[in-house]
Amino acid sequence: MTTGAMRDEWYPVGLRSKVDAGGQQTMLMGEQIRLRETPGGAVAVETADGRALPVVVGHGHVWTSLGQPTRPLFAIPEADQPGRRLVEVGVVRVRCSPLRAVENFLDIAHFPFVHTDILGAEPHTEVERYEVEIREKEDEVWATKVRFYQPQAAKSASGGITTDYMYRVPAPTCSVLYKTCPARPGEWDVITLFVQPLTEELCDVWPWMALYDDVTPMTDLIHFQQMIFLQDRSILENQIPRRLPLDPGMEIPTRADLTSVAYRRWLKRHNYTYGAQLVAQ
Amino acid sequence: MPVALSSDIPPATVIPLQTPSGPMALWRSASGRLSMSADRCPHRGMRLSHGFVRGEALSCIYHGWSYSQDGHCLRIPAHPDLEPPAAIRVATATVCETGGVVWLALAQTESQPPRFSHHTPLRSLAFAAAPTAILVALNGRASADGSMQGELAGLSVILLCAPQPDGTSMVHVLAPSDATLEERLAISSATEALRRTAETALATEAAA
Numbered sequence: 001m002t003t004g005a006m007r008d009e010w011y012p013v014g015l016r017s018k019v020d021a022g023g024q025q026t027m028l029m030g031e032q033i034r035l036r037e038t039p040g041g042a043v044a045v046e047t048a049d050g051r052a053l054p055v056v057v058g059h060g061h062v063w064t065s066l067g068q069p070t071r072p073l074f075a076i077p078e079a080d081q082p083g084r085r086l087v088e089v090g091v092v093r094v095r096c097s098p099l100r101a102v103e104n105f106l107d108i109a110h111f112p113f114v115h116t117d118i119l120g121a122e123p124h125t126e127v128e129r130y131e132v133e134i135r136e137k138e139d140e141v142w143a144t145k146v147r148f149y150q151p152q153a154a155k156s157a158s159g160g161i162t163t164d165y166m167y168r169v170p171a172p173t174c175s176v177l178y179k180t181c182p183a184r185p186g187e188w189d190v191i192t193l194f195v196q197p198l199t200e201e202l203c204d205v206w207p208w209m210a211l212y213d214d215v216t217p218m219t220d221l222i223h224f225q226q227m228i229f230l231q232d233r234s235i236l237e238n239q240i241p242r243r244l245p246l247d248p249g250m251e252i253p254t255r256a257d258l259t260s261v262a263y264r265r266w267l268k269r270h271n272y273t274y275g276a277q278l279v280a281q
Numbered sequence: 282m283p284v285a286l287s288s289d290i291p292p293a294t295v296i297p298l299q300t301p302s303g304p305m306a307l308w309r310s311a312s313g314r315l316s317m318s319a320d321r322c323p324h325r326g327m328r329l330s331h332g333f334v335r336g337e338a339l340s341c342i343y344h345g346w347s348y349s350q351d352g353h354c355l356r357i358p359a360h361p362d363l364e365p366p367a368a369i370r371v372a373t374a375t376v377c378e379t380g381g382v383v384w385l386a387l388a389q390t391e392s393q394p395p396r397f398s399h400h401t402p403l404r405s406l407a408f409a410a411a412p413t414a415i416l417v418a419l420n421g422r423a424s425a426d427g428s429m430q431g432e433l434a435g436l437s438v439i440l441l442c443a444p445q446p447d448g449t450s451m452v453h454v455l456a457p458s459d460a461t462l463e464e465r466l467a468i469s470s471a472t473e474a475l476r477r478t479a480e481t482a483l484a485t486e487a488a489a
Binding site: 109110112113114122125126127234235238239240241245250251252253254255256 | 304320321323324325326327328331341342343344345357358359360361363369
């Protein structure tokens with residue numbers, strides 16, 4: 001098993017708020033690692049054989065890497081705006097490729113069938129044309145002008161609305177979604193999916209949100225997002241093959257899948273193949 | 282080979298099956314027509330056996346792509362006005378039903394599956410044992426048509442064993458057509474006892 005170019009990227013390995021001096025054990029790309037809070041209040045991460053790994057704390061989580069990241073952790077400037085509630089959703093373990101978990105997050109066409117009567121409902125199944133690009137300067141995948149009819153777009157939404165979306169892939173196993181904010185028109189709610197690759201076919205998913213919502217109890221916000229993701233898990237654990245096919249031929253994309261097509265192309269271009277299936281295999 | 286009992290696949294349902302040609306989805310349309318297709322939607326690889334049957338089509342649960350009985354994609358809900366290209370299809374297999382049993386044709390064949398004039402289907406059970414071990418445990422006879430005959434609870438039974446890729450067997454039990462409810466329940470219990478026997482190492486060794 002080779003970790004390839006993805007070895008030098010940052011990965012979420014736990015919620016910062018949950019790491020204490022007692023420490024906790026987890027796994028990253030097949031290697032056992034240990035997180036603990038140091039007496040000085042920082043977080044240290046090391047491998048089973050005692051190698052200290054690079055650490056950064058951001059977006060509510062602890063991030064580390066088995067390699068040597070050449071870039072700082074990506075920023076989410078919108079999440080820093082005052083007045084937002086930061087929601088630590090926790091973790092969902094999924095028996096799937098970390099790349100399949102991200103691809104599913106980028107997909108809207110499944111809403112009426114997987115998140116029925118919440119994020120979508122028949123007969124409102126059409127995916128209108130939207131725009132996708134790989135932004136060369138930032139080296140990120142972006143999908144914009146995505147629109148979809150949703151019966152209950154968010155916990156704070158009281159009825160059906162057509163929701164505007166923007167998707168961003170700033171790292172191979174992370175995506176940031178900007179979504180119409182029902183409570184504050186004109187602003188975007190930020191919903192992220194941070195995926196920790198445990199192995200090529202097993203991952204821990206850490207959803208995290210920065211919302212304008214002063215009303216909904218925190219527990220309800222967390223339950224809403226966990227419900228959505230558990231619905232996704234029933235899909236993700238039943239796709240064949242388990243790894244994401246990066247070469248054309250195994251799966252059939254349509255115009256609604258342009259974000260996924262760009263994501264796969266971007267992964268392949270960077271040799272981000274941990275959790276991918278290539279023709280040669 | 283026998284793959285299911287007709288009563289276990291009512292109209293507008295789909296079930297997963299393991300077959301020598303890989304995982305398959307067996308489904309019955311609203312009007313009662315039975316079909317079998319590969320258990321993988323070519324769009325994103327989702328298992329079609331998790332999907333749903335509406336009318337005469339099988340739909341994938343992931344994005345609602347629907348397929349006809351001959352495997353052609355009929356509809357892509359994300360693009361309601363698009364006529365799906367003919368190239369989008371799932372592989373299908375030939376199935377037929379006789380006497381309440383669903384049979385899969387493993388190859389192009391003119392021959393008809395066996396009929397059992399004095400027996401009717403009772404239930405299906407998975408055995409963690411090969412057919413040879415099951416025959417030994419039953420102390421029964423193997424017929425040329427692949428069925429096994431023996432006695433359970435003092436009554437004549439026919440077992441149809443479908444070997445699975447993982448070494449286990451799916452066993453379809455046929456009871457005498459004139460058996461009373463009590464007798465059918467007794468055969469059902471005896472089949473579970475048979476399973477315990479067949480799954481023990483002794484029976485496996487005897488078969489080997």
